[in-house]
Amino acid sequence: MLMKSLESGRCAINRISLYGLLLVVSILMAVNSGYACEKAQGESVNSVYFPPKFDSIDPENDYVFQLLELVLEKSQDKFGKCQARLLDYKLPLKRVELYLEKNAAIQVAAFTVSVKRDERFLPVPVPISKGLMGYRLLMIKQGDAEHFANIQTLNDLSAYTAGQGIGWADADILKRNGLPVITAGSIKTLIDMLAHSRFDYFPRGALQIITELETYREKPVQIEQSLALSYPSMTAFYVNANNTALAERLEYGLNQAVSDGSFDRFFYQHPSSIDALKNINLAQRKILKICNPILPTWVPIEKHEYWLEPWPQRCLDQAELKRKRSKELR
Structure with a gap:
């Protein structure tokens, strides 16, 4: 009887420990999803992670990633320093959406705006490519x-x-x-x-x-x-549905860039915009x-x-x- 009682006690403690661990993880995920920018494990600078385009040859020079870098710089006066980082592997679109929804590995992505996406994610209400x-x-x-x-x-x-x-x-x-x-x-x-x-x-x-x-x-x-x-078709930054702090930061940074003219300078000088505008003529x-x-x-x-x-x-x-x-x- 004593051994059975001890074993039952250990099982109960293990269950409590497991539930406690799950609770802590859930709390941490909820807290992390509200950060505008944070240090990833093992890193020394605050950063947000962005998924590279699946078919990109040179993702560091892609339009949206370089715009994200500009937006984080333009929001530094209010929110502090933050570095845009590329995820070190490529994901198909459906997986990008799943990761963002689960707050896993990435904090921001760029999608064509739709009502269905608004139901899953939090949009930043500023167009990022002038409706191109x-x-x-x-x-x-x-x-x-x-x-x-x-x-x-x-x-x-x-x-x-x-x-x-x-x-x-x-x-x-x-x-x-x-x-x-x-x-x-x-x-x-x-x-x-x-x-x-x-x-x-x-x-x-x-x-x-x-x-x-x-x-x-x-x-x-x-x-x-x-x-x-x-x-009217809008490409926008989207963040996890709970990450209002990051959405606020990105909206602020985009509007700062629009106001001071740096957004237009970036848009009209980027190779992808130049190519598209040349084709549209x-x-x-x-x-x-x-x-x-x-x-x-x-x-x-x-x-x-x-x-x-x-x-x-x-x-x-x-x-x-x-x-x-x-x-x-x-």
Whole structure:
């Protein structure tokens, strides 16, 4: 009986110790997730970790990582020194989202803004690339350029059909702006369909389209030279849902950089921005601006200093109406 009592006592102590350890870990995770910047184990400086792009050749020189470095520098006066560090291994997008959600290994990432991501993470409400990702060039079939030469309005463009991927946000945005869309399962399939005149044009990002034309150079497709579509699309820093301190720091640093002009200097001098703007060639194209009805209500499209160009009043009115309805439903 004595031995059984001692064994039972040891088990109870072990259970208590285990529960205590789990409690301590949980508390530490909760505390750590609220830090704007902290020392990682074995390091001597405060830092935040950022995941390198999965396909990046030189991640230290990537646009978003270098912008993060600038933002941390610009917030130093209020929050103290902090170093941006790259995770020493690459993660696919789904794993990046999981790590950020679990507050594991990384403290900040950059995503295209969406309502679903807002439910999982905390967004920093300042665009980090001036809405550049919302500009779309048109991939068309070789020989079809004359069909687009006289297009001046969205109504003109609505006579033609766009191709998009199944489930892509772009497909929904185009449809809601009255533009016909056909969908398919992959970029390869879409380019094949375009080459066979199954639809008329394939809107793509300014950097994406160059890569894809090189990849599928044997296909009879090209960039249309006179038009571009644009809609409010925001890439933002996201942090763990509980890390309000880091979100506050990044928002402060971004606004400081916007105010003192260092953000624009960085944006217009970075090689990736230069390449994208060269491809878009705003001065030589007719830009057809459409609204984005699926954009989260907090996105500040009315703050012109955050964007490449001001958005049409109809888009501002649509966003304001959506905000009012959202408040009424709360």
